[in-house]
Amino acid sequence: MNDIFRIHDADSVVVALRTLEPGDVAEGNGFSAAVQERIPKGHM
Numbered sequence: 001m002n003d004i005f006r007i008h009d010a011d012s013v014v015v016a017l018r019t020l021e022p023g024d025v026a027e028g029n030g031f032s033a034a035v036q037e038r039i040p041k042g043h044m
Contacts, residue, residue: 002028013044
């Protein structure tokens with residue numbers, strides 16, 4: 001399941017598809033990112 005979504009490959013931001021908590025590893029569109037702080041669903 002994708003946790004994040006990048007609209008275009010050239011974008012440097014993503015949209016959180018669920019609330020992300022510190023320590024999570026968010027994955028989507030073939031990449032991943034370690035979450036450092038709480039990010040509410042829908043935020044970039």
